[in-house]
Amino acid sequence: MKKNQQNSKLSSIQKLAQSINDRLKSKLSRRVVLCVFTSIIVIEAILLIPSLKRREKELLSQIKQMSSGKVAWILITYPNASHTELVNHLSELMQHHPTILGGAVYDTNKQKVGTFGESPELSLSEVNNSKKLFFSTSSNVYRYDDLIWYGKDMQTDYSIIIRHDCSNLKPELLAYISRIIGLVIIISLFLTITVWLCLEPIIINPILLLRSDLNQAGEAIYNDREPPAFSSISLQREDELGEVINAFELMFMKISEAISERKKAEAALQESLEKVKTYSQALNYELEQGHQMQKNFLPAQISQQNGWEIASFFQPARQVAGDFYDVFELSNHTVGLVIADVCDKGVGAALFMSLFRSLIRVFSGQNYFEEMNEDLGSEKDKLYLDRGLATEDCYHALKAVCLTNNYIAKNHGEVGMFATLFFGVLDINNGKITYINGGHEPLFIISATGEIKEELNSTGPAVGMLPDMKFKIEQTHLEVGEILLGYTDGVPEARNGKGEFFTNEKLRLLVEKKAASAEGLLKEISTSVLNHTGSATQFDDITLLAVQRQV
Template sequence: MLKGLFSLPTARLSRRIVFWVFVSVVVIEAIILIPSYNRREQELLSQLREVSSAKISVIMQMTGAEASALELLDQMRQLKLDPIILGGALHHSDGKKVGMFGEQPELSFSEGNSGSAIYLQSQNSFRYDAAWSAAELQRDYTLILRHDGSPVMLELHAFVLRIAGLVLIISLFVTAGAWIALRPIVVAPIIRLRNDLTSAGEAISKDRETPEFSSASIQRQDELGEVIAAFNHMYQQISDAIGERKKAEEALQTSLSQVKSYSQALKDELEKGREMQTNFLPGQLLHKPGWEIVAYFKPAHQVAGDFYDVFELPGGYVGLVIADVCDKGVGAALFMALFRSLIRIFSGQTSSDGLVCSYSQASANALSLASDGQVAESSHLDALKAVGLTNNYIAQNHGELAMFATLFFGVLDPSTGLLSYISGGHEPLLIVDSSGGVRERLNPTGPAVGITPDTEFKIEQTRLEPGDILLGYTDGVLEALAAGGEFFTRKRLLSMLEQSTSSATLLLDQIVASVLSHIGEADQHDDITLLAVRRDPKTDGGTKRVKTQA
């Protein structure tokens, strides 16, 4: 008890409450003191007037009714023998002054005649003027006396001191009682609640078990009890929420681990797919004396829908393929492998599993004669039928998937430079003259491959002269996006072909460098594939190269 009492002064809340209790008691007593002071003052002044009235009554009895005004004034001068009475003035009932003695009163006849009295206070003196009317004197006169008010003031001071002492004692007792009562009622529960709040914060921040709260044992039916109950309820809600969060985090971590495992497995599978797709492309391009064949391939993702192919056909002819399967990702990559395999298989045969490819007689007749009157080999026509067979196979067996490809398939006679081709909706291949500039564009001869069965593909024919370069590309070149959103464009590609070049390798390197420089730090949005075939002006040899960038 004593320990708690001595600890009270250190409690800031206690000091504030006790201070305001003390101030409140003092203010209340002061409010009560003011009317008490006024009543006491009136009581003392009334007593002073009663004493003077008694003395006046004696003088009036001693003076006969037939006495003159001056005789009455002389009798009244005897009142000055009393040290309390300092002077006075006698007036006729009509207001005419008879005379005065001692200090002159400041109370006028009119004021006195109305029963008024005044109490005057200066720096060093206290005066009280009172009047007695003709009715009180039972004579036709009015008497005004001046009294010394010092005894009244001294008594008032003593009264104030007594009241102030009493107020101080009452305030101290009330304050001390409030101070003592604050410890068990307010301060101790608040301190215990504060300690519990600190413990709760540490338990939450450091993820500890719920501590034992000392305030939980406090049972109160007041606002402080409601605060303590609200704190315990709040902490329980926070603990429950943290528990649910932990469960959610554990479930999330489990899901994240599963996703990571699945993602890694998918990544591994895509990497295998990329390796397999890369293996589908020619690792070493076909070498024919007097010809330079180069290629470039850079997928936008791990697997791609673009592909190129160079392979030898019966009779020493060379098959040239560049294609772009619609869409991107795994689906496009699978169909890329399917298109490539079908072109290779069907280019050496004219039917498979009942699939028959028919061409218009006009196309066959057009192929039978070259532009210089030379008769074309029928094997050109046989090989190019692979496009129709591939189209029918994809459309009939996988039409519901709506997968197709833009595809160029050409059959090259290395000995003459004769090129028979079908372009199924592909970007026009370009024949670049040895002196620079595009000599011929090989525009599409039919729609994309794989859309509808029994589509007619027209066969066209051209010739690569010594020094000419056949350049094939996919739309990933023209639509390469820079960081600002600008396309590489066909115009920029054509401008690079205006300069003469003596090497397909050099031309391809220049185009690739320009495209990659245009993309810069931006993401590559589409696969980039190029194929270049150059006929050497000399016929004593050729070169071969393939470049694949994964």
């Protein structure tokens, strides 16, 4: 009988040990229990600090009350004693009351008139009628100075500060702290164990079952098997955890259906991918052909004029671009300078870029406008012209802007394509530049000292927007060493990975650095822009054109 009882007790102990071991293996259980235990300890610690302060004040108050009673008895017994006699009577207290170590006596003028025993470090002026406490330590012996008798309040001639020995205060406080800590630990352990025991049936076991079901579901999906019977479904929970279990079951059903649909779509998708790949290769081939063709529209090598340096920089944002520049010879020692930006991006902009470039070249080389088709209109009325500024050759060359504008607007107006365009005619003999700026970014004339001498602002609208638009001819002059700089909006609007623009301000700072040559200036600007953009996607073409007069 006794043996059976012993076996039963042993079995119970083993089950309890196994249960505790299982709970210890549960990370969630350990975390919750640790949080509960820590929270209780922290709360009790917060409450302990003010409780300790109150206990300390109570003990000090008891010491003060004892001293106050003794001092009051002396003052009542000897009301007319001199300060010397009063000090002697007070010194006798130290013999009968070891907690009193000394003191100081002050008259009504707050002047110290006598001391006995250890002199307090707290003076009457420091107390200032607020009865402040003062502690000092020496050889681990605690001292406590306090105003015991204030003459003004008690209507006597003397105020008395007593120094006390409060060495017994520390053991009392330590004992108090020990009692509080012991109580806190008992409460914390009780609440922690209670929470720990409740976690297993309420949270831990359902979560472990759900984890097992998730593993089985993952294996079933990975191996493409039929869904197994999930153990967590049998719990029939009506709380949030039950909702999670139901959501898991529903999710697995939807995943299974999605996998089935996916298999049906994979074959069709693979076929589509092959078609897309073939189409993409063909498209890339066509774009590359367009890129090579577009490169042929730009000057392969700029013909340098005697006494002049002409440099360019061009980097498209895509395989085909909407920006372009051109340098070509005209009659009577003049050179045409063009820099333009066709609106929009991609193939459409590239096609119109080639059209704009061709029209400008063709129309600027003609000198028989009076005989042209009336559909182009009377362009002479569309130009503001000061014959003192422009020669006849320059005037006829710049008419190409009006003719191009009308051709694009009348024949391709429904497409809505236009271009900002600068067309200048440079006389290489005297440095005069006669130009039209059709809505383009202002060009800079940079002096030999690196200052922006002049800005060639817009003299008309963008080219190709509406027919019969008027464009004004302006004229400027390049001195020896000066540089004409043109650029498209892709320069100031170049963005880095953070979306920050390069800005016109940075461009001006680079321009105002003294450049030795047109090529050197473009290298400085292009390097700075490319360093700014880094590996970020380029959104717009970057085009630069510079002309320097050397002699």
